[in-house]
Structure formats: structure tokens, C-alpha cells
Amino acid sequence: MDAKMLLVDEVRLTPILISDPPLLNVQGVHQPFTPRLVVEVITRGGVSGLGETYGDGVYLEIARPIAEALPGRAVTDVNSLFALTASADPALPAAEGGGVDVDASIDAGGLRGARTADKLRLSVVSAFETACLDALGKSLGLPVHALLGGKVRDTVEYSAYLFYRWAAHPGAGPTDDWGAALDPAGIVAQARRFDRLHGFRSFKLKGGVFAPEREIAAIRALAEAFPGRPLRLDPNGAWSVETSLAVARELGDALEYLEDPASGTGAMAEIAARTDVPLATNMCVTTFEEVPEAFAKGAVRIVLCDHHYWGGLHRTRELAALCRTYGVGLSMHSNTHLGISLAAMTQVAATLPGLDHACDTHYPWQTEDVVTPRPVFRAGRLAVSDAPGLGIELDRTALATLHRRWLDDDGTLRDRDDAAAMRVADPAWRTPPVPRW
Amino acid sequence: MDAKMLLVDEVRLTPILISDPPLLNVQGVHQPFTPRLVVEVITRGGVSGLGETYGDGVYLEIARPIAEALPGRAVTDVNSLFALTASADPALPAAEGGGVDVDASIDAGGLRGARTADKLRLSVVSAFETACLDALGKSLGLPVHALLGGKVRDTVEYSAYLFYRWAAHPGAGPTDDWGAALDPAGIVAQARRFDRLHGFRSFKLKGGVFAPEREIAAIRALAEAFPGRPLRLDPNGAWSVETSLAVARELGDALEYLEDPASGTGAMAEIAARTDVPLATNMCVTTFEEVPEAFAKGAVRIVLCDHHYWGGLHRTRELAALCRTYGVGLSMHSNTHLGISLAAMTQVAATLPGLDHACDTHYPWQTEDVVTPRPVFRAGRLAVSDAPGLGIELDRTALATLHRRWLDDDGTLRDRDDAAAMRVADPAWRTPPVPRW
Numbered sequence: 001m002d003a004k005m006l007l008v009d010e011v012r013l014t015p016i017l018i019s020d021p022p023l024l025n026v027q028g029v030h031q032p033f034t035p036r037l038v039v040e041v042i043t044r045g046g047v048s049g050l051g052e053t054y055g056d057g058v059y060l061e062i063a064r065p066i067a068e069a070l071p072g073r074a075v076t077d078v079n080s081l082f083a084l085t086a087s088a089d090p091a092l093p094a095a096e097g098g099g100v101d102v103d104a105s106i107d108a109g110g111l112r113g114a115r116t117a118d119k120l121r122l123s124v125v126s127a128f129e130t131a132c133l134d135a136l137g138k139s140l141g142l143p144v145h146a147l148l149g150g151k152v153r154d155t156v157e158y159s160a161y162l163f164y165r166w167a168a169h170p171g172a173g174p175t176d177d178w179g180a181a182l183d184p185a186g187i188v189a190q191a192r193r194f195d196r197l198h199g200f201r202s203f204k205l206k207g208g209v210f211a212p213e214r215e216i217a218a219i220r221a222l223a224e225a226f227p228g229r230p231l232r233l234d235p236n237g238a239w240s241v242e243t244s245l246a247v248a249r250e251l252g253d254a255l256e257y258l259e260d261p262a263s264g265t266g267a268m269a270e271i272a273a274r275t276d277v278p279l280a281t282n283m284c285v286t287t288f289e290e291v292p293e294a295f296a297k298g299a300v301r302i303v304l305c306d307h308h309y310w311g312g313l314h315r316t317r318e319l320a321a322l323c324r325t326y327g328v329g330l331s332m333h334s335n336t337h338l339g340i341s342l343a344a345m346t347q348v349a350a351t352l353p354g355l356d357h358a359c360d361t362h363y364p365w366q367t368e369d370v371v372t373p374r375p376v377f378r379a380g381r382l383a384v385s386d387a388p389g390l391g392i393e394l395d396r397t398a399l400a401t402l403h404r405r406w407l408d409d410d411g412t413l414r415d416r417d418d419a420a421a422m423r424v425a426d427p428a429w430r431t432p433p434v435p436r437w
Numbered sequence: 438m439d440a441k442m443l444l445v446d447e448v449r450l451t452p453i454l455i456s457d458p459p460l461l462n463v464q465g466v467h468q469p470f471t472p473r474l475v476v477e478v479i480t481r482g483g484v485s486g487l488g489e490t491y492g493d494g495v496y497l498e499i500a501r502p503i504a505e506a507l508p509g510r511a512v513t514d515v516n517s518l519f520a521l522t523a524s525a526d527p528a529l530p531a532a533e534g535g536g537v538d539v540d541a542s543i544d545a546g547g548l549r550g551a552r553t554a555d556k557l558r559l560s561v562v563s564a565f566e567t568a569c570l571d572a573l574g575k576s577l578g579l580p581v582h583a584l585l586g587g588k589v590r591d592t593v594e595y596s597a598y599l600f601y602r603w604a605a606h607p608g609a610g611p612t613d614d615w616g617a618a619l620d621p622a623g624i625v626a627q628a629r630r631f632d633r634l635h636g637f638r639s640f641k642l643k644g645g646v647f648a649p650e651r652e653i654a655a656i657r658a659l660a661e662a663f664p665g666r667p668l669r670l671d672p673n674g675a676w677s678v679e680t681s682l683a684v685a686r687e688l689g690d691a692l693e694y695l696e697d698p699a700s701g702t703g704a705m706a707e708i709a710a711r712t713d714v715p716l717a718t719n720m721c722v723t724t725f726e727e728v729p730e731a732f733a734k735g736a737v738r739i740v741l742c743d744h745h746y747w748g749g750l751h752r753t754r755e756l757a758a759l760c761r762t763y764g765v766g767l768s769m770h771s772n773t774h775l776g777i778s779l780a781a782m783t784q785v786a787a788t789l790p791g792l793d794h795a796c797d798t799h800y801p802w803q804t805e806d807v808v809t810p811r812p813v814f815r816a817g818r819l820a821v822s823d824a825p826g827l828g829i830e831l832d833r834t835a836l837a838t839l840h841r842r843w844l845d846d847d848g849t850l851r852d853r854d855d856a857a858a859m860r861v862a863d864p865a866w867r868t869p870p871v872p873r874w
Contacts, residue, residue, distance in 0.1 A: 322758065324725065
């Protein structure tokens with residue numbers, strides 16, 4: 001391998017809009033189309049590596065100077081990628097109405113804790129890191145997991161991601177045949193279909209949509225329909241400490257874990273001290289800076305890592321080492337994403353000895369993708385690819401189509417905003433302040 | 438790259454004895470020859486990778502089953518190496534006289550905290566991991582740092598490692614022209630020679646040999662001879678809390694840090710709470726298991742990592758991430774080692790953004806090596822090699838000579854024992870219990 005062949009020759013940033021079903025959460029409802037950014041890093045050797053991250057304007061803004069700085073650097077140099085973001089000074093969204101507003105201080109579509117400039121930068125760096133590792137792996141004929149010290153398992157388990165949802169978007173948008181799921185029966189039906197299609201063993205319900213008693217009933221119904229299967233409930237911090245404890249008492253025997261019942265490390269620690277139900281998070285521990293306080297307070301028993309916002313696959317491994325050292329469990333968070341990120345999750349997950357719980361994935365809700373063929377879950381698991389790089393191929397026709405959609409958009413969908421999407425149905429809607437219940 | 442070419446074809450374990458000067462420490466004196474183990478991993482592609490670790494019998498015992506299990510596995514598979522040690526059940530040394538004896542519960546030559554089976558296993562795994570990474574890098578034409586995410590610096594700074602020493606070993610052994618260094622003038626002369634030869638900017642004195650007032654005087658003399666240069670003192674846990682605090686008061690203005698003044702996390706925490714002098718350790722934090730308590734108690738401000746006993750280069754990076762997350766500084770520990778380990782230290786150090794202090798290295802005391810050419814320090818720094826693998830070549834003639842010495846040894850030197858070496862001069866010597874002062 002001539003080292004020059006590993007130098008970056010060109011970087012392509014392609015913002016796209018991908019269809020998303022009308023899935024409900026504490027902030028509102030998923031937009032009919034969600035922005036994602038596809039990063040391609042092409043080496044002098046003519047090899048193309050792929051990465052994927054959030055596609056909102058602020059991410060694009062950070063990505064551009066990195067893309068400009070990359071040519072001439074080696075795809076092996078991923079440790080120094082973060083330093084390239086120093087010049088990027090992303091405009092953080094102002095609080096709505098100018099006041100202190102929970103709605104604006106957290107990511108409008110991501111539900112991943114407070115939005116900070118560093119977190120935004122890391123989320124962008126991760127896509128470049130993934131693309132570099134993919135290009136490196138393809139250049140060397142090695143899977144990405146081999147570039148991370150090698151896999152310790154041959155398959156990675158994922159969990160079904162259940163959502164309350166409408167049958168259709170309130171305005172124009174893509175349609176599907178899943179129908180509405182707004183009560184226990186609807187959630188169980190959705191779970192049965194996921195089980196049938198993908199064989200998922202464990203189920204996660206996105207909560208925080210209805211009053212806790214309704215969501216408790218849904219979990220109870222799942223427990224009856226799928227006895228002994230791991231169940232999770234995630235209201236995205238919508239509950240008070242007392243409500244969280246009440247739910248924990250009600251569902252203690254049924255839950256694998258309760259995810260982010262309340263907002264903030266303090267509230268989570270208070271709950272953790274008063275219940276045996278394990279608490280998981282992808283909201284109060286989303287950066288390395290947030291780890292020491294949360295671990296010291298015993299606020300969480302499981303961290304849901306996400307290579308996007310932790311800053312890439314190497315940093316995911318570092319987080320895993322932290323969790324291992326402190327006896328904290330590990331799983332993976334997922335937001336609307338395509339097959340590039342699913343492949344990246346699977347490759348890094350394969351290398352983590354302490355991955356104790358099935359990973360979340362939003363992927364089965366995505367009917368569109370830019371990779372081909374679509375990954376296939378068997379018994380809720382993905383086989384860890386040993387093909388070079390991430391083991392995926394870019395479908396340029398699909399990419400062009402989804403980019404065209406982004407170009408044609410008048411700007412209303414380019415920044416994901418689940419509250420704005422909800423206002424199409426309910427013009428008075430504002431994301432409720434937490435705790436809502 | 439045909440993946441089959443990365444499969445291990447053969448593993449060679451070569452125990453050697455390397456000459457070592459009569460350097461003094463709390464346990465006794467360095468033996469005239471010290472055991473090391475050289476690990477060679479040869480791929481089906483005919484590429485040989487090198488690793489190095491402790492060479493005492495117990496390490497050899499653990500290494501053999503790993504060496505047997507490796508053929509047919511890929512050199513990319515380093516995350517799963519530790520699992521190969523499960524069958525190894527090393528015999529831990531019994532306490533001398535059968536009682537509870539500090540002398541036996543800590544590593545007789547390494548001064549690196551309590552000896553445990555896991556720590557021994559990790560120390561062996563690290564040599565195989567390094568050898569695999571070297572072989573992988575050579576096979577791919579990439580430096581090891583590129584296999585760890587790429588370097589973030591082009592040179593790595595090392596510190597001069599000053600020792601109280603005798604002019605010659607009490608019995609037979611190698612000789613040199615350094616002469617004795619048993620007082621402040623001798624230490625300053627040694628430092629001047631290190632400065633002249635290698636350009637080291639910072640100096641570490643191995644203490645715990647004489648009463649603290651004598652070692653304080655040596656540091657004072659160094660501070661006068663080298664104003665403004667970083668100085669460190671390491672008595673290997675020989676002092677009580679009160680003595681440690683007294684030394685800290687005396688030397689507070691002169692020290693970069695005080696290393697392991699007292700034994701154990703509890704004592705270190707007590708000292709840390711009562712002085713502003715930063716404390717460093719390679720004795721109370723030597724495994725991931727020991728991290729949480731030490732960090733929670735604020736026992737150390739700097740961890741001296743050592744890829745040998747932390748389990749390899751990947752784990753060194755994980756420790757670095759832990760330290761970064763908890764705001765703890767990072768440097769590197771060193772024991773008697775050859776150019777293989779020095780190259781490994783330099784490669785991984787090059788990838789660590791938070792390496793805040795010059796690394797220790799024992800290497801300048803080693804007149805023999807199995808790599809060629811010898812690495813050269815300039816202004817106290819080593820250039821980070823961009824050559825494939827570790828960037829070193831094995832000198833098979835030298836290896837054969839040093840192995841022959843090991844074969845010819847009657848067993849007295851095959852297990853490093855600084856107390857036994859001291860008994861050659863002083864038959865009544867027993868490693869003093871700590872705190873000694």
C-alpha cells in the first residue's frame with residue numbers, strides 16, 4: 001500500500017431529506033422528511049468512504065470547513081479530526097421567544113440533552129471519522145472492526161423501536177401501511193409486526209407522549225404478549241421524580257430498564273437512589289464532560305452511546321472503556337438514520353466486550369436508504385460484515401433523488417423540528433415544558 | 438491485501454537476559470542482568486511483528502498457551518487476546534516465610550503495586566498485542582500510530598531517569614563508566630551527562646533509597662543546577678503520610694510532581710488533600726479496577742500509564758480517555774526495557790492528545806538491545822516513526838546472544854529480584870516494610 005493512496009483527494013457533502021413516518025414523541029411528531037448529511041471521502045487511490053450524520057443547517061455549516069481542510073490529509077489521521085472544527089463556530093439556536101425555554105435549549109429533533117457547540121462539532125466529526133475508516137478499510141481490504149482491534153462477536157443484537165404513531169402525516173408526506181398505534185393494542189400489534197419481520201427479541205417504547213398510566217398499560221400489554229422478553233420505556237425526560245418512581249413501582253417487574261424518565265442528572269440520581277429499576281440514558285450523559293457527575297451520583301446504570309454525538313467510533317470505544325471501568329452497562333441509542341450509520345454502529349458494537357444490552361435502532365422505520373442492499377435483521381440481529389470498510393455500497397441514484405428532495409425543499413424541512421411538524425396538526429402546539437407529568 | 442496473509446503462522450517466544458546497571462531502589466538493587474521476553478508473531482505473509490514484556494518465569498508460563506492459540510488467528514484480532522489467557526492460571530509468588538509480607542505481595546522487580554493474576558495476564562497480552570500491531574502495520578505499510586487513529590504529534594518527550602547507583606555490581610556483572618551516584622553531587626553529575634547525551638529537559642529521581650532529607654538535598658541540587666526544569670521524585674511508596682507531607686512542604690516549589698510518596702490509595706488521598714504538590718502514581722492506579730476509588734478520592738493528579746501492565750496500546754488509549762474525562766493528567770511509566778517497548782510507547786504516546794508530561798524511560802540505561810539501529814533522543818525527544826509497524830528491525834544476532842545468556846543462567850537471574858541482588862552485597866538485606874520513613 002502506497003501511503004499516498006491514502007491521502008484524501010476529494011470530499012463530498014450531500015445533504016438529503018429522507019422519508020420518516022409520523023412517529024410521536026414528547027416534542028411532537030417526526031417530520032414527513034428528515035435531513036441527514038452524507039459525507040464521502042475519496043482517496044487519491046480512488047476509494048470512497050462513507051459517513052452519515054444529522055443534516056440540519058448547523059451541522060452542514062460545521063461540516064464545510066472540515067471538508068475543505070481534509071484534502072491532502074491521510075484517512076488514517078482520525079484522532080486529529082476534532083481539531084479541524086476549531087474554526088467552526090456554530091450558531092446555537094436561540095430560545096423561542098427569547099426566554100429560557102426548554103424547547104430551544106435541547107435539540108429540536110434529537111432529544112439528546114442540551115445542545116452545545118462541542119456536541120454539534122463532535123456529531124459532524126463522527127461522520128468524517130466513519131468515512132475515513134470506511135475508506136481506509138476499503139483501501140486495505142479490511143473491515144472497519146479490524147481497524148478498531150477486531151470483533152469480539154459475529155452478530156450484534158438490536159431492539160425493536162416501538163412508537164406511538166399516526167396512520168398518516170397531518171400534511172403531505174410519505175405514506176405506509178402500519179396504521180395508527182395510539183393505545184396498548186396498537187403498540188402490541190406494532191411489536192408483533194416487528195417481531196415477525198425482523199425477529200427482535202427486545203422492545204423499546206418511545207414514551208412521553210401520553211399520560212404515564214396509558215404508557216404503563218402499553219408496557220403491561222407488551223409484557224403479556226411477549227412474556228420474558230426485555231422491555232424498555234423512554235419518555236425522554238418528561239416525568240417528575242415522583243412520577244418516575246410511581247412508574248418504576250408499577251413496572252418494576254416488567255422492565256429491562258427505564259430510559260431517561262426525568263430530565264437532568266440530579267433528578268435521575270434521585271430516582272436511582274429510590275428504585276431498583278435500572279435507569280438508562282442518552283440525555284443526561286451525552287458527552288465525556290457529563291460522565292463524572294453522573295457516575296459519581298449513580299444516576300444511571302446503562303449509558304446508551306451514539307457514535308454520532310460521542311464523536312465517532314474510536315470515542316465510542318473510549319466511552320465503553322469508561323463504562324466498563326465504572327461498572328456501568330452499555331447499549332446504543334438511535335435516531336432516524338440510514339444504512340451507513342447502521343453499518344458503523346454494527347462495526348463498532350462488534351468490538352465492544354461490555355455491550356450488555358441490545359442496541360436501539362430506528363432503521364426499520366426507514367423505507368429509503370442510500371446503501372444497497374438493505375441490511376437484514378435475523379432473529380433481531382445483524383451479522384457483522386467482514387467485507388472491506390463498512391461493508392456497504394452507495395446507491396448513487398438514491399442519493400441523487402434524496403438530495404434533489406433537499407434542494408427542492410423551501411427550507412421548512414431542512415432543520416428537523418418535531419414541534420413544528422406537530423403544529424401542522426395542532427397550530428397551538430408547543431413542546432411542553434418538563435416535567436410534563 | 439489478501440486477508441489470509443494476516444493470519445498468524447508462527448509465534449516465537451524468546452526469553453533473554455539483558456544487562457542492567459547497579460541502580461538502587463526501595464527494594465534493593467537491579468540485578469546485573471534482567472529477564473525480558475521477546476514475542477515474535479509471524480504471519481502467513483511472512484511478516485514478523487515484535488513485542489516485549491517482563492521475562493520472569495510466571496510471564497513465560499502465561500505466554501506459552503497464548504502463543505499456542507495464536508496460529509490461524511488474524512493479527513487484526515487484538516481485542517480478543519485477553520480471552521486467550523483464561524486457561525492460564527499463574528502461580529502467584531508466596532509471601533516470604535509464609536506470612537503477610539509486603540516484600541512478596543508486590544512485584545519483586547517492578548514496583549508496580551500488588552501482583553495479581555489479571556495484572557500478570559495483561560502484561561503478557563500487551564506483548565502479543567504489540568507484536569500483532571507491528572505485524573499488521575508492516576503488512577499494510579502503515580505505522581502503528583496509524584492503526585490507533587493517527588499521531589497528534591511528531592515527537593514524544595521523555596524525561597531523564599536518574600538513579601542512585603553504585604559504580605559496579607557487588608558480584609559479577611556488566612560494567613560501565615558512569616561511576617557511583619550516592620549524593621547530590623553524584624545525581625547532578627548524572628543529570629548533566631543525561632542532558633549532554635540526550636538533551637532531556639525534565640529529570641526524575643528514583644528515591645526511597647536514602648532517608649528523605651538526603652533525597653530532598655538531591656532535588657534541591659538539581660533545581661539549582663537546572664533552574665526551571667521539571668523535576669520529579671519517586672520513592673516508590675516508601676514514606677508515611679507525614680513524611681510525604683514534610684517532603685512536599687520542603688520541595689513544593691521545585692517539583693513538577695511527587696510520584697507515589699506513600700503506599701496505597703488511602704494514604705495518597707490523605708496526602709493529596711493536604712498539599713498542593715501534584716501526586717503521580719504507577720503503584721496505586723495500575724489497573725482499570727483501581728481507577729474509580731483513586732479518582733473519587735482525588736488521590737492522584739497524574740497517572741503514569743504503562744502499556745505493559747495496562748494490557749497494550751489500545752488499553753493505554755482507553756486509560757488516556759479515562760484520565761481526560763476525569764481531568765487527571767497523563768504520563769508514562771517505565772521499567773527496564775528494550776527498544777521494542779520504547780517504540781511501542783512512542784507510537785501510542787503520539788496518538789494521545791492529553792499527554793501532559795514527559796514520559797519516563799529507563800532505556801538510556803540499557804546498553805544492550807535487540808533492535809537496530811538504537812533510537813536516538815534529540816532534545817529529550819524521540820521522533821515518531823512513520824515507517825511501517827513499530828519502525829524497528831530485529832537484530833537476530835543480538836537476540837541469540839541474549840537468549841544464550843538466559844539459557845546459560847542457572848536460574849538465579851531468570852526471576853528478577855532486586856532484594857536478592859542486594860543480598861549479594863548485604864546478606865542480611867530484606868526489603869524494608871513500608872512506610873520505611
